[in-house]
Amino acid sequence: MLLTYIDKFGDWNPQLLREVKGRFKLRNLSIAAVIAISLQSLLLLSFSGQLPIDPNTIDAPPFQYSRYCTATPPENSYPPYNQLYCIQDLVGNWVINWQLWWLDIFKVLSVTGLFILLVAGTYLLIADLSKEENKGTLNFIRLTPRSSNNILLGKMLGVPSIIYFLCLLLFPLHLMAGFQAHISPSLMLAYYGGIIISCGFFYSLSLFFALVSSKLGGFQSFLGSGLVLMFIFMTTSVVLSSHDFISHTPLDWFMLFYPGTILAYLVESSYIPVKTAELDYETLHQFAWYGKQFWQNSFLGISFIFANYCLWTYWIQQALNRRFRNPNATWISKLDSYGISASFIIIVTGFVFQSGRRGRFEYHIFDNLIVLQMFMIIFACLLMVALSPHRQTLFDWARYRHQTPQNRRSLLRDLILGEKSPSTLAIALNLAILFAYLIPAILIAPLNDACSVLLGLFISLNLLMIYALLSQRILLLKLPKPTLIATAVISVLMVVPPIVFAILQLTPHEIATPWLFTIFSLAAFNRYLDTLTLMSVIFPILSQWGLIALGSYEMGKRLQQAGESETKPLLVNS
Numbered sequence: 031m032l033l034t035y036i037d038k039f040g041d042w043n044p045q046l047l048r049e050v051k052g053r054f055k056l057r058n059l060s061i062a063a064v065i066a067i068s069l070q071s072l073l074l075l076s077f078s079g080q081l082p083i084d085p086n087t088i089d090a091p092p093f094q095y096s097r098y099c100t101a102t103p104p105e106n107s108y109p110p111y112n113q114l115y116c117i118q119d120l121v122g123n124w125v126i127n128w129q130l131w132w133l134d135i136f137k138v139l140s141v142t143g144l145f146i147l148l149v150a151g152t153y154l155l156i157a158d159l160s161k162e163e164n165k166g167t168l169n170f171i172r173l174t175p176r177s178s179n180n181i182l183l184g185k186m187l188g189v190p191s192i193i194y195f196l197c198l199l200l201f202p203l204h205l206m207a208g209f210q211a212h213i214s215p216s217l218m219l220a221y222y223g224g225i226i227i228s229c230g231f232f233y234s235l236s237l238f239f240a241l242v243s244s245k246l247g248g249f250q251s252f253l254g255s256g257l258v259l260m261f262i263f264m265t266t267s268v269v270l271s272s273h274d275f276i277s278h279t280p281l282d283w284f285m286l287f288y289p290g291t292i293l294a295y296l297v298e299s300s301y302i303p304v305k306t307a308e309l310d311y312e313t314l315h316q317f318a319w320y321g322k323q324f325w326q327n328s329f330l331g332i333s334f335i336f337a338n339y340c341l342w343t344y345w346i347q348q349a350l351n352r353r354f355r356n357p358n359a360t361w362i363s364k365l366d367s368y369g370i371s372a373s374f375i376i377i378v379t380g381f382v383f384q385s386g387r388r389g390r391f392e393y394h395i396f397d398n399l400i401v402l403q404m405f406m407i408i409f410a411c412l413l414m415v416a417l418s419p420h421r422q423t424l425f426d427w428a429r430y431r432h433q434t435p436q437n438r439r440s441l442l443r444d445l446i447l448g449e450k451s452p453s454t455l456a457i458a459l460n461l462a463i464l465f466a467y468l469i470p471a472i473l474i475a476p477l478n479d480a481c482s483v484l485l486g487l488f489i490s491l492n493l494l495m496i497y498a499l500l501s502q503r504i505l506l507l508k509l510p511k512p513t514l515i516a517t518a519v520i521s522v523l524m525v526v527p528p529i530v531f532a533i534l535q536l537t538p539h540e541i542a543t544p545w546l547f548t549i550f551s552l553a554a555f556n557r558y559l560d561t562l563t564l565m566s567v568i569f570p571i572l573s574q575w576g577l578i579a580l581g582s583y584e585m586g587k588r589l590q591q592a593g594e595s596e597t598k599p600l601l602v603n604s
Contacts, residue, residue: 043180043183043184043187044174044176044184045171045176045180045181045183045184045185045188046183046184046187046188047184047188048184048188049184049185049187049188049189049191050188050191053188053189053191053192054191054192054195058192059192059195062192062195062196062199063199065196066196066199066200067199069142069200070200070203073135073138073139073203074135077131077134077135080096080097080098081096081098081124081126081131082094082096082099082116082124085118093115093116094115094116095109095110095113095114095115095116096113096114096116096126097112097113097114097130097134098126098127098128098130098131099113099114099115099116099117099124099125099126099127100114100117100125100126100127101114101115101116101117101125102114102115103115128210129210129211129212129300129302130211130302132206132207132208132210132211133207133211133213133297133300133302135203135207136204136207136208136211136213136296137270137293137297139200139203139204139207140204140221140290140293141266141270141290142200143197143200143204143225144225144228144262144266144289144290145259145262146193146196146197147190147193147197147225147229148228148229148232148258148262149255149258149259149262150190150193150255151189151190151193151229151232151233151236152232152233152236152254152255152258153251153252153254153255154189154190154193155185155186155189155190155233155236155237155240156236156237156239156240156250156251156254156255157248157251158185158189159185159237159240159241160240160244160248160250160251163240163244172354172355178350178351178354178355179347179351181354182234182237182347182350182351182354185237186229186230186233186234186237190233205218208296211300211302212299212300212301213296213297213299213300214296214299217292217295217296217299217328218296220292220295220328220332221289221292221293221296223336224289224292224332224335224336224339225289227289227336227339227340227343228287228289228339230339230343231287231339231342231343231346232258234343234346234347234350235346236254236255236258237350238346238349238350238353239254240254241350241353241354241357242353242361244357261284261287261288262288265284265285265287265288265290265291266288266290268285269285269288269290269291269293269294270290276314276316276317276384278316278384278385278394278398279381279382279384279397279398279401280378280379280381280382280398280401280402280405281381281401282317282381282384283377283378283381285317286334286335286338286339287338287339289335291314291335292332292335294314295314295328295331295332298328314326314331316384316385317331318381318383318384318385319334319380319381320380320383321383321384338377341373341377342373345362345366345369345370345373348362348363348366349361349362349366349416358423359449360416360417360418360419360449360453361415361416361417362416362417363449364417364446364447364448364449364453364456365447367413367416367417367456367460368459368460368463371409371413371460371463371464372463372467374409374464375406375463375464375467375468376467378402378405379402379467379468379471381398382395382398382399382401382402382471382475383395383398383475384398391476392475392476392477392478395475395476395477396477396483399472399483399487399552400550400552400553403486403487403490403549403550403552406464406487406490406491406494407490407494407524407549409464410457410460410461410491410494410497410498411497411520413453413457413460413498414453414457414497414498414501414502414516414520415513415517417453417456417457418452418453418498418501418502418505418516419450419451419452419453419505420505420512420513421505421506421507421508421512423450424450424451424452424505424506424589426450427448427450427451428589428590442455446459452502452585452589453498453502454495454498454499454502454582454585457495457498458495458498461491461494461495464491465487465488465491468484468487469484472484472487479555482555483552483555485555485567486551486552486553486554486555487551487552488571489546489551489567489570489571489574490549490550490551490552492571492574492575492578493547493548493549493551493574494549495574495578496574496577496578496581497520497523497524499577499578499581499582499585500516500519500520500523500581501516501517501519501520502585503581503584503585503588504516504519506585506588506589524548524549527544527547527548528545528548528550531544531545531548538550538553538554542554542555542566543566546566546567546570547570551570
């Protein structure tokens with residue numbers, strides 16, 4: 031009977047069965063069991079040590095204090111911070127706030143589980159895919175008749191299977207701690223669902239990172255898991271160590287990628303005071319998206335987090351399947367890039383319209399738009415990397431485009447949707463999508479001069495278009511590492527001018543014109559400055575358009591030369 035179920039399991043996903051068989055060894059299971067038992071024992075011993083000791087022991091102090099006691103300290107006493115005076119009942123038992131004790135255990139286990147699942151799971155997935163790539167077995171897996179979704183699902187479920195087993199051993203104590211802390215069972219179920227969805231997101235992202243960074247070798251697993259560790263550590267520190275973890279800026283978007291944000295709802299359901307629980311649920315009330323505070327309601331707030339995870343997991347899966355089947359293809363297709371750009375700008379713009387802690391609301395909105403501009407710069411740089419084909423691909427496209435079955439479609443359509451065509455027009459359309467969405471959003475925003483803000487963003491996007499042309503032109507050159515060189519050149523052009531202006535103390539508050547030639551041109555239109563002339567704004571725009579036209583013409587001529595028949599020079603010379 032067991033063999034029958036194993037055969038059915040293998041028929042459903044052979045890759046998963048292969049991964050599980052390779053990892054479910056007695057040695058691996060024993061190590062995981064020892065780690066799980068040790069973690070739980072140390073945790074219970076640590077929290078037991080924070081309880082008052084028997085007053086009859088020799089080392090017992092006359093007055094005992096603990097976070098889990100309930101009495102007010104007597105006068106002229108100096109208890110430690112955040113601790114209460116311990117008293118006994120009539121039969122000599124300590125009066126302990128056991129609900130808070132179990133709640134703290136629940137929180138520690140929750141955070142520990144996040145680190146184990148996300149960081150360790152990411153490392154294992156990247157290391158496994160890198161190992162398969164080096165051995166050459168990944169190409170063999172690609173040749174199997176199974177779909178890429180089936181294979182990648184088997185990887186995500188099978189490679190971290192020991193991690194799942196370890197967390198399964200931690201689950202009973204976590205569940206018992208949640209019930210003892212009087213946490214709502216439905217919210218606990220939602221939290222477990224959030225962990226599962228977050229694992230799907232981070233694991234898909236780690237597999238995609240492993241495929242696009244294969245040249246890093248064994249270092250890629252440390253880099254990928256290190257970035258996830260840094261993200262989880264920073265977000266955990268912000269959520270658990272602060273009573274106001276909302277920044278009221280577009281940076282709050284990152285909190286939607288941290289499943290621990292849901293913990294605030296679980297703590298609230300226990301009805302323990304906020305200062306005692308050390309996790310401020312009231313902060314979520316300030317979380318706003320387009321001015322709507324969805325997070326006041328636990329169902330709406332958690333649903334929004336789930337929707338954000340599902341949306342970006344879908345786009346990552348699209349890129350992952352594409353890259354898995356064709357390692358030489360660009361990261362994403364041009365058609366998908368337009369949907370990704372629309373998703374990005376719609377979601378991130380919603381966090382601009384949040385009320386600030388201090389100052390006038392229009393000033394806070396302007397500062398948030400500067401943060402949004404930085405997000406757009408990073409996003410545009412990722413688009414350059416994800417959409418730009420390399421030299422040989424472009425040359426093949428230029429030479430053989432007219433011989434393909436799609437030769438009936440126009441050059442314009444090929445540049446917009448083609449798989450091997452240059453990326454410049456596609457990047458321009460993506461930037462146009464970002465700017466087109468921001469036009470009505472900024473015009474209805476409570477700003478002193480919305481047109482100036484739009485002008486600053488427009489100048490910045492023009493400059494990003496120039497960088498896109500330059501990066502694609504560098505990839506056309508015959509260089510040893512064109513991607514690295516293009517990245518270095520664009521980084522220098524973006525970073526060096528603002529640094530030089532900062533060293534020379536040319537702040538945008540005093541001298542705005544030089545900043546119009548940087549990607550941070552919006553800073554030149556700051557709320558304190560009204561000295562910009564019309565010519566000082568028109569000249570950067572005209573010069574940018576001239577560079578874009580010149581760069582497009584030069585690259586078109588280069589591709590046209592590459593598209594000419596290689597036998598033409600021979601025929602001419604003969």
